[in-house]
Amino acid sequence: MMKRILAIFLCSILLFCFTACDKNTGVQSVDTTTQPTEPTTEATEPPTQQTELPTEPVPNENNTDSQTSAIFNTKNVKRITLYAFYGEGKSSDVPAENLDEIIAWLNSFAIDEEAPEILPPGTNTIYVEIEYSDGTVIKQGTDTITIDEVTFYLIHDAAPDCYKEILSKVSIN
Numbered sequence: 001m002m003k004r005i006l007a008i009f010l011c012s013i014l015l016f017c018f019t020a021c022d023k024n025t026g027v028q029s030v031d032t033t034t035q036p037t038e039p040t041t042e043a044t045e046p047p048t049q050q051t052e053l054p055t056e057p058v059p060n061e062n063n064t065d066s067q068t069s070a071i072f073n074t075k076n077v078k079r080i081t082l083y084a085f086y087g088e089g090k091s092s093d094v095p096a097e098n099l100d101e102i103i104a105w106l107n108s109f110a111i112d113e114e115a116p117e118i119l120p121p122g123t124n125t126i127y128v129e130i131e132y133s134d135g136t137v138i139k140q141g142t143d144t145i146t147i148d149e150v151t152f153y154l155i156h157d158a159a160p161d162c163y164k165e166i167l168s169k170v171s172i173n
Contacts (some may be wrong), residue, residue: 071109071145071154072130073138079131080106082163084170087127087139092169094162101160106130108157115144115151126167 080094080102094102106128115123124141131137144151 070107071111072106072128072140073132074103074106074130076133077103077130078133081129081131082167082170083127083129083139084125084167085172086125087141089172090170091129092166094166098160098162098166101162102166105157105160105163109142109154110156111145111147112153112155115153117151119144119151 077099080099081091082094083089083091124143126142127139128142129137129139142154142156144153146152
């Protein structure tokens with residue numbers, strides 16, 4: 001019986017991993033090497049948001065072995081949406097009354113140590129999608145970021161109290 005439960009659990013994890021890998025959801029990932037771009041006037045392609053990050057992470061003041069840098073561009077935010085299930089499924093928009101709290105939390109995200117080539121199961125289960133006033137949209141996991149083909153863990157302050165309530169409204173379908 002335990003073997004059957006373990007097999008189902010492992011299959012579920014693999015299913016989530018496969019559905020999250022390189023799926024074209026219509027939202028572009030963050031390009032971490034350039035400045036934000038102006039949205040195009042063409043209706044065929046959605047605009048993308050690009051966040052400028054250094055090619056060499058900066059040492060964290062609290063831990064010289066750790067590395068940090070700003071992750072999310074929180075200027076001119078129109079909407080923030082949280083996703084679970086590796087960025088898939090039904091999302092939950094951040095209510096207007098909680099937007100400032102979530103933005104402050106997103107500003108605390110920083111680069112930490114380099115992640116292993118094969119990430120542990122459950123990494124980047126939660127995603128943040130930000131829509132800017134110019135129509136640009138980015139979607140980024142909350143556990144790691146890849147810069148110049150190197151993946152780093154992310155560190156951040158404790159999530160605000162409203163985070164759990166917002167996240168409780170997401171579902172897999």
